[in-house]
Amino acid sequence: MSAVLQVVASLAFLAGIALVVTSALAALRLRDAADRLHLLAPMTTLGVPLTGVGLILHRGWSLPGAEICLTCLLLALTGPVMAAAAARVAGVREGSIPKEEPE
Numbered sequence: 001m002s003a004v005l006q007v008v009a010s011l012a013f014l015a016g017i018a019l020v021v022t023s024a025l026a027a028l029r030l031r032d033a034a035d036r037l038h039l040l041a042p043m044t045t046l047g048v049p050l051t052g053v054g055l056i057l058h059r060g061w062s063l064p065g066a067e068i069c070l071t072c073l074l075l076a077l078t079g080p081v082m083a084a085a086a087a088r089v090a091g092v093r094e095g096s097i098p099k100e101e102p103e
Contacts, residue, residue, distance in 0.1 A: 005057060013054025019047035033090040037083045044079025048072050 023043040052072035056065045091097035
């Protein structure tokens with residue numbers, strides 16, 4: 001592995017980890033569920049894919065690399081959907097969103 005590729009892999013990995021840790025620590029300080037959910041977006045759409053890219057660049061493209069890529073892709077695609085669903089549940093519990101029951 002070239003030195004430049006090693007540096008890029010390390011920077012991507014460290015940036016992803018720093019983003020995830022920062023989001024998690026900031027979530028501990030917030031009290032409202034809606035505010036905490038806003039911190040999930042950068043974690044799932046940027047932090048995890050950056051970490052995955054760093055790992056793939058470090059290990060090279062192989063079966064484990066493909067699994068990392070698939071996991072990061074699924075998390076990046078489903079993270080915002082899960083945040084929206086959790087926000088809806090929190091809104092219904094608080095009474096700010098009316099509960100819609102199926103007929």
